[in-house]
Amino acid sequence: xxxxxxADTLFPDVTMTEEELEAKFPPRTLGEGAVVSRxxxxxxxxxxxxxxxxxxxxxxxxxxxxxxxxxxxEDTDSKREVEGAVEILIDSLKHYNINFDExxxxxxxxxxxxxxxxxxxxxxxxxxxxxxxxxxMAYPCFCTEEELEGIRQKQExxxxxxGYYGKWAVWRDRSFEDIKKQLDLxxxxxxxxxxxxxxxxxxxxxxxxxxxxxxxxxxIDHVLLKSDGIPTYHFAHxxxxxxxxxxxxxxxxxxxxxxxxxxxxxxxxGFKLPKYLHIGPLMxxxxxxxxKLSKRKDPELALTYxxxxxxxxxxxxxxxxxxLNSNFEDWRRANPDLPTDEFKFSSKKMNPAGSLFDYxxxxxxSKNVISRMSAEHVYSSLLNWAEExxxxxxKKLMSDKEYAVKILSIGRxxxxxxxxxxxxxxxxxxxxxxxxxYYSIADTFPAQFEKEDIxxxxxxxADNYFDAPDNESWFENLKRIAAKFGFSPDVxxxxxxPESFKGxxxxxxxxxxxxxxxxxxxxxxxxxxxxxxxxxxxxRINTALKEL
RNA sequence: GGCCUGUUAGUCAAGCGGCUAAGACGUCGCCCUCUCACGGCGAAGGCAUGGGUUCGAUUCCCGUACGGGUCACCA
Numbered sequence: 001x002x003x004x005x006x007a008d009t010l011f012p013d014v015t016m017t018e019e020e021l022e023a024k025f026p027p028r029t030l031g032e033g034a035v036v037s038r039x040x041x042x043x044x045x046x047x048x049x050x051x052x053x054x055x056x057x058x059x060x061x062x063x064x065x066x067x068x069x070x071x072x073x074e075d076t077d078s079k080r081e082v083e084g085a086v087e088i089l090i091d092s093l094k095h096y097n098i099n100f101d102e103x104x105x106x107x108x109x110x111x112x113x114x115x116x117x118x119x120x121x122x123x124x125x126x127x128x129x130x131x132x133x134x135x136x137m138a139y140p141c142f143c144t145e146e147e148l149e150g151i152r153q154k155q156e157x158x159x160x161x162x163g164y165y166g167k168w169a170v171w172r173d174r175s176f177e178d179i180k181k182q183l184d185l186x187x188x189x190x191x192x193x194x195x196x197x198x199x200x201x202x203x204x205x206x207x208x209x210x211x212x213x214x215x216x217x218x219x220i221d222h223v224l225l226k227s228d229g230i231p232t233y234h235f236a237h238x239x240x241x242x243x244x245x246x247x248x249x250x251x252x253x254x255x256x257x258x259x260x261x262x263x264x265x266x267x268x269x270g271f272k273l274p275k276y277l278h279i280g281p282l283m284x285x286x287x288x289x290x291x292k293l294s295k296r297k298d299p300e301l302a303l304t305y306x307x308x309x310x311x312x313x314x315x316x317x318x319x320x321x322x323x324l325n326s327n328f329e330d331w332r333r334a335n336p337d338l339p340t341d342e343f344k345f346s347s348k349k350m351n352p353a354g355s356l357f358d359y360x361x362x363x364x365x366s367k368n369v370i371s372r373m374s375a376e377h378v379y380s381s382l383l384n385w386a387e388e389x390x391x392x393x394x395k396k397l398m399s400d401k402e403y404a405v406k407i408l409s410i411g412r413x414x415x416x417x418x419x420x421x422x423x424x425x426x427x428x429x430x431x432x433x434x435x436x437x438y439y440s441i442a443d444t445f446p447a448q449f450e451k452e453d454i455x456x457x458x459x460x461x462a463d464n465y466f467d468a469p470d471n472e473s474w475f476e477n478l479k480r481i482a483a484k485f486g487f488s489p490d491v492x493x494x495x496x497x498p499e500s501f502k503g504x505x506x507x508x509x510x511x512x513x514x515x516x517x518x519x520x521x522x523x524x525x526x527x528x529x530x531x532x533x534x535x536x537x538x539x540r541i542n543t544a545l546k547e548l
Numbered sequence: 549g550g551c552c553u554g555u556u557a558g559u560c561a562a563g564c565g566g567c568u569a570a571g572a573c574g575u576c577g578c579c580c581u582c583u584c585a586c587g588g589c590g591a592a593g594g595c596a597u598g599g600g601u602u603c604g605a606u607u608c609c610c611g612u613a614c615g616g617g618u619c620a621c622c623a
Contacts, residue, residue, distance in 0.1 A: 226621040257618040416586045509582040521584040
């Protein structure tokens with residue numbers, strides 16, 4: 001058959017040449033070892049943890065090596081596309097400090113290797129499609145969905161392997177006349193790859209994460225171009241990553257089974273194969289078994305979940321780092337205050353298998369991340385969250401920034417910082433009592449004490465209010481009050497002979513704590529009185545007195 | 549079912565032929581302490597399984613079991 005004629009018949013509109021494309025998108029001039037990587041999501045509007053994991057890995061690898069990261073939108077499936085998805089994606093990733101050097105942006109493309117939206121690249125794909133046809137490496141297939149289904153059923157009955165290959169590939173070796181006839185009838189067609197692979201042959205392949213792999217050759221004549229002329233993922237992957245000069249492809253390991261096909265494709269097109277990093281999936285415990293995190297069943301897969309729960313982006317980022325690079329935690333312990341960027345990320349330290357998503361661990365990481373933040377940072381981050389998810393609380397925070405920062409400074413900054421906040425959602429319960437509208441005596445005064453004693457103690461504290469200069473003298477005052485009303489100023493002394501006292505100084509502080517905060521648990525009381533101020537302290541004692 | 553891939557404590561994981569098999573989270577106990585949070589100390593708990601190779605296997609090879617993934621004109 002005259003394949004040149006076939007190619008011209010199939011692709012009459014192709015005017016560009018491969019040489020022109022090669023010249024237009026020359027190899028990049030970057031330093032030695034620079035990684036060019038990319039994120040290539042389909043714009044479904046749903047951004048999930050997997051996207052982030054992949055993005056984070058690509059981002060670190062590229063920027064750390066003096067390379068670059070670009071965003072390519074894989075919008076070849078119009079059925080799944082959602083309006084505004086690209087914007088959502090860019091925003092979500094930016095939220096997690098993943099920024100692109102090049103690619104699709106909210107307003108058009110940035111960079112010289114575009115277009116970066118695949119549907120706009122149709123002409124480019126057709127240049128290579130035509131080339132494959134000319135070289136007898138691809139052919140048109142006119143099978144309908146029903147015919148394909150029929151083939152599948154026969155294969156099932158014969159216990160043959162599924163797929164369009166070998167003798168099942170009914171259009172693989174048709175004459176030009178047969179093809180021309182269908183073309184004239186305007187029968188829809190797809191372009192298929194002519195595979196020369198055999199299941200008998202194994203290929204050795206080295207994945208950057210999984211190491212040496214032994215794969216079976218692909219023998220399926222996969223679809224390259226769909227009937228609308230738009231490429232499938234596989235074909236677009238080969239053409240785009242070649243032309244965009246990608247050096248490292250980071251993707252989920254659900255792609256591993258199609259890797260032999262991709263290897264074939266790159267070779268058929270005469271492209272250099274990039275390096276691959278196949279990341280194991282994020283799993284979840286479901287009853288007694290693990291399973292991949294699923295979009296339908298697991299809300300924690302969506303990035304929006306973490307945002308609304310109030311996990312700071314730094315926490316999620318840091319948690320994913322601990323999962324992705326096994327030595328990250330050790331590094332963090334040794335360098336608690338260094339920016340994450342300084343950690344040397346390595347694909348060698350990535351786990352070849354999928355890991356379980358551990359919510360408890362994420363919480364622990366988050367708690368620590370927040371404890372290391374400055375009060376100012378906590379304030380702005382918390383406010384940011386509250387403005388979206390708790391407007392009332394946001395208003396309180398905004399009404400007096402200095403006040404809020406003072407509150408958030410309690411127990412912060414030392415060697416052993418408090419770790420009360422895991423997510424921003426916790427903040428209100430932790431510090432709400434500082435605001436009158438959120439303050440109420442929620443916990444009751446312990447019942448084993450006489451109300452008279454509690455009243456006397458509170459009254460004494462308010463009437464002879466001591467504006468203590470430091471924690472120690474504040475506590476001395478408390479001891480004085482304890483002693484005055486028959487409570488031991490010393491807990492050990494009390495424990496030695498409980499019958500000699502009504503209680504101890506700790507109980508006294510509990511009374512005051514409940515009066516001031518409404519709760520039995522709170523951060524340092526002295527600090528609280530300082531922030532509240534004398535008037536507010538006395539006011540609250542009086543409120544509590546009334547409730548007794 | 550075919551193909552691929554994985555398996556170190558409840559979880560995340562160091563480990564690369566010789567170790568009493570790190571560490572972290574979680575759990576439990578104790579200590580510190582005016583509550584809480586923090587911190588300190590300690591405990592329980594593991595190399596899926598059967599064969600090889602080897603003087604010696606968690607580590608290398610083969611099988612078994614059990615997970616996971618994939619077999620579209622979706623990515």
